[in-house]
Amino acid sequence: MFPFRALVLEDHAFQRAVAVNMLHQLGCGEVLEAADGAEALLLLQNTGPVDVALCDLQMNGMDGLEFMRKANSFIGSVILCSELAPDLRRTVMQIIAMLGINPLGDAGKPLQLRRLQVLLENRLPLPKPMLPAPLALELPNEDALFEGFGRSEFVPFLQPKLDLATGQVKGVEVLARWLRPGKGLLPPSVFMPVIERYGLLDVLLSELLASGLALQRKLLQQGHSLEFSYNLHASQLENCYLIQRIQALLKYHGVPAGKIVFELTESAQIEDSATSLESLVRLRMMGCGLSIDDFGIGFSSLRRLCQLPFTEMKLDAEFVHSLTAQPRSSAVIESTLVLAKSLGITLVMEGVETREQHQELVALGCSVGQGYLYARPMGVSAFVDWLGQGIHSRTSHEYSNPFYREPYLIC
Known part of the structure; x- marks a missing residue:
């Protein structure tokens, strides 16, 4: 259903396995996984960028925020999967956009298959049509x-x-x-x-x-x-x-x-x-x-x-x-x-x-x-x-x- 490349960044082994399994159920072509930000960054540097990252925020070592800041050129879109307070997650979504990453939404925890599917269906960017170059605006003198x-x-x-x-x-x-x-x-x-x-x-x-x-x-x-x-x-x-x-x-x-x-x-x-x-x-x-x-x-x-x-x-x-x-x-x-x-x-x-x-x-x-x-x-x-x-x-x-x-x- 979703033929893209994904990354799951989650320090809890069971929750990480659940997320990987859900992405496979939704037809994701390739799913990478990592337990902390440093491991995820090294993985992306070695294997190339991903279309979507499911990202936790609180982890030992390099947390999710630091990871996204350092890996923004390797990530197309992000879905948050975190237990942080809602107001903090909303602020993080703003930070993600400022980093030039497409914020698909906040899935929360525990991760639900239907919620994940809706975020991917409704928010993944469609191919951009080729538009004619805008005409230069002539300012009045x-x-x-x-x-x-x-x-x-x-x-x-x-x-x-x-x-x-x-x-x-x-x-x-x-x-x-x-x-x-x-x-x-x-x-x-x-x-x-x-x-x-x-x-x-x-x-x-x-x-x-x-x-x-x-x-x-x-x-x-x-x-x-x-x-x-x-x-x-x-x-x-x-x-x-x-x-x-x-x-x-x-x-x-x-x-x-x-x-x-x-x-x-x-x-x-x-x-x-x-x-x-x-x-x-x-x-x-x-x-x-x-x-x-x-x-x-x-x-x-x-x-x-x-x-x-x-x-x-x-x-x-x-x-x-x-x-x-x-x-x-x-x-x-x-x-x-x-x-x-x-x-x-x-x-x-x-x-x-x-x-x-x-x-x-x-x-x-x-x-x-x-x-x-x-x-x-x-x-x-x-x-x-x-x-x-x-x-x-x-x-x-x-x-x-x-x-x-x-x-x-x-x-």
């Missing part, structure tokens, strides 16, 4: 950027934030896209590095604010009172004139400052300067909200929460994505909820993509979420249609219903 701004080619795309219990839209995050003639709709990954390089972040923000505030005013007149969030780079806080520009735009469009939130990416270091802190305070004095984005992965998260006047934090999507596979993620989310509540700030869950994640977040007590399960970023007209159809107004029960189907999705 400064002239192209100014031309794009002059023609209003930088447009807002909106991704909603929803009340997890009711499905009601709480607000939207305003994201930049470049509708460039002859190039199509370009994502931020193409143009943002160049925007930053040429110091045009403030110009882009002004463009997005002008478009977003015009839409927000129209929606307010129609009875939709939504918060609009804009990304703000830490370096922009050094420009005191930016605050005056924001004030002028809010006054011109007649939108309350309390309906505007500025999201500061937590992975970007905020300078400890009087100008930066003054900018943050002025935004709060105006009534604007301040959000710390990607909370939990950047610089000094807790220190920032103590020192800076945030009203919201967005927990990085990584914690939601690992919610079902990583039990500690639930504990992190619960603790962050308690922290947010004690500080009197809103917690937004990013990256919600499945109904299972939605259900678990609701059970944990999360109230606001954002992600592809609810809606992808969309253009202004598509968002207005989406909002008008009321397809967002669904309950937590509807999201948990396995027979409920998405009626409408904008990519």
